[in-house]
Amino acid sequence: MSEQCLDTLRCDPSDLRQAMSIHTRKITDSCRDKDCIEDLRVYLTATSQTVLNSATGAKVRSAELLYTDIEVEPVAFDGRHYCIDITFYYRILADAVTGGVRSTPISGLAVFSKRAVLCGEDSSAHIFRSDTRLGETDGMARFYANLPVAVVEVLDPMILSSRAVDVCACADQNVVQIPAFIAAMFDEALVLTPENRRLFVTLGQFSIVRLERDAQLIVPVLDYAIPTRECCDSPGGCAEDPCEMFSRIPFPTDQFTPTGCDSNCNSCSNN
Numbered sequence: 001m002s003e004q005c006l007d008t009l010r011c012d013p014s015d016l017r018q019a020m021s022i023h024t025r026k027i028t029d030s031c032r033d034k035d036c037i038e039d040l041r042v043y044l045t046a047t048s049q050t051v052l053n054s055a056t057g058a059k060v061r062s063a064e065l066l067y068t069d070i071e072v073e074p075v076a077f078d079g080r081h082y083c084i085d086i087t088f089y090y091r092i093l094a095d096a097v098t099g100g101v102r103s104t105p106i107s108g109l110a111v112f113s114k115r116a117v118l119c120g121e122d123s124s125a126h127i128f129r130s131d132t133r134l135g136e137t138d139g140m141a142r143f144y145a146n147l148p149v150a151v152v153e154v155l156d157p158m159i160l161s162s163r164a165v166d167v168c169a170c171a172d173q174n175v176v177q178i179p180a181f182i183a184a185m186f187d188e189a190l191v192l193t194p195e196n197r198r199l200f201v202t203l204g205q206f207s208i209v210r211l212e213r214d215a216q217l218i219v220p221v222l223d224y225a226i227p228t229r230e231c232c233d234s235p236g237g238c239a240e241d242p243c244e245m246f247s248r249i250p251f252p253t254d255q256f257t258p259t260g261c262d263s264n265c266n267s268c269s270n271n
Contacts, residue, residue, distance in 0.1 A: 019220060023215075024214075028118070028121045028212065030209065035114065035204070035207070040111075040202065041198060042108040042200065043191060043192055044199060045106075045107055045190055052096050052198075052199060053196070055098045058094050058095065058163075059094060059095050060094040060159050061159070063157045063159055063203055064093075065088060065089070065156050067179075067181075068088055068154060070150045070152055071085045073085070074147070082150075084150045086113065086114050087113045088113075088114075089182050091109065092110050092201055093107050094106050094108075107186070109182065120147075121148070152209050154205065154206070154207040154208075159203065161201070162201045164199050165197070167198055
């Protein structure tokens with residue numbers, strides 16, 4: 001077999017050992033988003049809110065994605081499409097300017113929700129697994145066993161802008177619901193009640209959303225995948241044989257090939 005051939009099946013079909021039935025997830029539909037989230041409210045911790053109340057301004061310096069909550073529901077009167085409701089939770093770190101030029105670090109939580117509708121295909125099969133335990137944390141699986149699985153890939157958001165503003169105490173009376181495990185990621189309680197001074201941030205976020213369904217496929221098998229790299233017990237990595245590393249470097253044929261005059265002297269005709 002040629003060493004230059006990377007596709008074993010096309011190079012030498014005789015290497016095909018057998019066909020194997022595997023269980024995997026088929027991507028039924030996907031989409032990508034580039035969200036500009038404007039004026040997203042930051043729910044500060046109690047100490048941070050006190051600092052912001054007496055600050056002359058604030059500048060956000062980082063945003064970290066803490067968690068993504070995903071819910072899938074079928075679209076009414078459409079057995080093939082599904083609504084994916086996604087809620088992102090961000091930890092926001094900022095510097096509040098107090099006493100002239102002195103800055104004090106503050107932190108809080110920002111929450112952003114969005115919806116995507118994708119085709120998840122129609123399926124009436126109910127799938128049960130041996131690790132399902134009714135009445136325990138995964139007991140709800142029996143009610144949603146035929147739903148597709150939603151997967152969201154998202155990067156940490158980009159900071160586009162931020163501002164601290166005075167608002168009416170009577171505005172925005174809706175209280176956001178924060179899961180207990182999200183609130184526990186902060187050192188102290190978050191201020192969810194209306195405040196006269198608030199921090200808003202504008203974020204830029206890239207994400208990919210897809211729906212997947214269980215599928216059984218027959219695939220060609222060349223051989224079982226056995227790791228070729230030896231285990232290393234050093235966190236910094238194990239030393240590699242320099243000759244072995246050099247043997248994997250392709251021979252630089254192009255560098256030994258003489259180059260024609262025409263390619264290196266485009267301006268010769270002008271002279």
